Amino acid sequence: MPALYETDEAPVTLERRDGPFGEVVLRRRGAHFEIIANGCFLMDTSDGRSERLLIDAALAALPADRARPSVLIGGLGVGFSLARAAAEPRWGRIAVVEREEAVVDWHRDGPLDAVSGPALADPRTEIVQADLVAYVRGGAGADTFDALCLDIDNGPDWTVTEGNDSLYSPAGLTACRDRLTPGGVLAVWSAQPSATFESALRNVGFSEVRTEEIPVVRGVPDVVHLARKRA
Numbered sequence: 001m002p003a004l005y006e007t008d009e010a011p012v013t014l015e016r017r018d019g020p021f022g023e024v025v026l027r028r029r030g031a032h033f034e035i036i037a038n039g040c041f042l043m044d045t046s047d048g049r050s051e052r053l054l055i056d057a058a059l060a061a062l063p064a065d066r067a068r069p070s071v072l073i074g075g076l077g078v079g080f081s082l083a084r085a086a087a088e089p090r091w092g093r094i095a096v097v098e099r100e101e102a103v104v105d106w107h108r109d110g111p112l113d114a115v116s117g118p119a120l121a122d123p124r125t126e127i128v129q130a131d132l133v134a135y136v137r138g139g140a141g142a143d144t145f146d147a148l149c150l151d152i153d154n155g156p157d158w159t160v161t162e163g164n165d166s167l168y169s170p171a172g173l174t175a176c177r178d179r180l181t182p183g184g185v186l187a188v189w190s191a192q193p194s195a196t197f198e199s200a201l202r203n204v205g206f207s208e209v210r211t212e213e214i215p216v217v218r219g220v221p222d223v224v225h226l227a228r229k230r231a
Contacts, residue, residue, distance in 0.1 A: 009029055009030045010029075011027040011028065011029040011034065012027060012028045012029070013025060013026075013027050014026045014027060014028055014033075014110075014111065015102065015106070015110075017101075017102040019100055019101060019102060021037075021038075021099060021100065021131075021161055022037065022038040022161065023037070023038055023039075024036070024037050024038075024100050024102045024103065025037075026102070026106050026110070026111075026112075028111070029044070032044050032045045032046045033045045033078060033111060033112060035077065035078060035103065037100075037160050037161075038160065038161065040154070040160050042077065042154075042160065043077050043078050044078065045078050045080075045112075045115060048078075048080035049214055049222075050189060050214040050222040050223075050224065051077065051078075051080035051081045051084070051151060051189065052080055052081070052084040053212060053214055053224055054081055054084075054149045054151055054187050054189050054224050055071070055073075055081050055084040055085045055088070055149055055187075056084065056088075057187055057212055057224050057226055058071065058147040058148075058149050058185045058187040058226070059071075059088065059090065059091070059147065061185045061187075061208070061226055061228060062146060062147060062183070062184070062185055063183050066146055066183070067092075068090070068091070068092030069090070069091060069092060069145075069146035069147060070091075070092050070093040070094075070095070070145045070146050070147070071085055071091055071093070071094055071095070071145060071146065071147040071148075071149060072095045072096075072097065072143075072145040072147070072148045072149070072179070073085065073094065073095070073096045073097070073149050073151070074097050074132040074136075074148065074149065074150035074151060074152050075096075075097070075098060075132065075150065075151045075152040076096050076098035076103050076104065076107060076116075076127070077103070077151060078112060078115055079107055079112055079115035079116030079119065080115065081149060081151060082094070082096050082116055082119045082120075082125065083115055083116055083118070083119045085119070085149075086118065086119035086122040086124065086125060087119075091124065092124060093124055093126070093145075094119075094122070094124045094125045094126065095125075095126045095128055095143075095145070096125065096126070096127050096128065097128045097130055097132045097135050098127065098128070098129060099129065099130060099131045099132065101129060104127060104129060107120060108120065131163075132150070132152050132167070133163060133164060133166060133167050133172065136148075136167065136172070136175045136176055136179055137172075137175045138179075142178075142179065143179070144178075144179055144180060144181050144184070145179060145180060145181065145184065146180070146181050146183075146184045146185070147180075147184060147185045147186075147187065148176055148179060148180060148184070148185070148186045148187065149187045149189075150167075150176075150186070150187070150188045150189065151188075151189035152164060152167075154190070154191040155188075155189070155190030155191045155192055155194065155197075155223075156168040156188065156190060156194050156196075156197040156200075156225075157190075157192070157194050157196070157197070158190075158191060158192075168197060168200065169200075170200065170203065170204055173186075173200060173201060173204045173206075174204050174205075177204060177205060177206065177229050180229040181229070182229060182230070182231040183228065183229060183230075183231040184228070184229045185226060185227070185228050185229075186201070186206065186225075186226070186227045186228075186229070187224050187225070187226050188224065188225040189222070189223075189224055190222070190223050190224070190225060191220075191222055191223075192220045192221075192222075192223065193211055193213070193220070193221075193223050194225070197225055198211065198225065201225070201227040202227075205229075205230065206227035206228060206229065206230075207227070207228050207229075207230050208226070208227065208228040209225070209226070209227045210225075210226050210227075211223050211224070211225050211226070212224045212226065
């Protein structure tokens with residue numbers, strides 16, 4: 001996700017690790033940390049407004065009478081979304097799916113503990129180390145959630161790895177819909193608005209499709225795409 005700060009300081013690589021999905025790197029630039037995947041900038045700890053909105057908007061879109069709703073967060077990242085969910089007592093189960101072992105380690109035993117430490121210790125939190133695309137397509141008998149908050153790419157039109165494209169396809173969005181309880185909400189972070197993605201959501205049966213914008217320092221706003229599964 002695009003950085004929201006400017007600095008003349010050169011980045012310092014703290015760890016570089018090869019995994020089944022390629023290379024992931026943790027860097028420090030001044031007071032902030034950055035995650036790079038296969039040479040693509042993912043996110044940093046400079047702001048976090050849009051990652052927090054991902055969680056807040058999903059909760060606000062749920063039916064008012066939904067008690068202790070469950071949420072699946074796709075992508076641990078730098079931990080802002082998890083921390084936001086854990087800080088909200090109205091959430092019930094909080095499951096986070098993260099495929100990169102290195103990212104999980106940086107939160108549990110590394111510098112990103114400063115962001116996510118209390119959230120990881122929350123008894124509602126569960127970390128699932130798995131590929132989100134495969135997890136969502138778990139099939140019959142798979143867990144369902146009241147909200148799916150997905151932030152594994154720079155958006156539906158700008159994926160980090162080629163295999164992630166299928167998550168935003170009709171089959172992938174149908175799988176997301178099937179992982180939701182009736183009336184549940186899908187929220188997808190993106191570095192830019194996508195009218196094509198909004199149409200794709202409607203075409204697989206989601207209702208109340210809309211986009212919330214988050215202003216950034218320069219360029220187009222970050223956005224959260226929202227859609228509801230019909231009750």
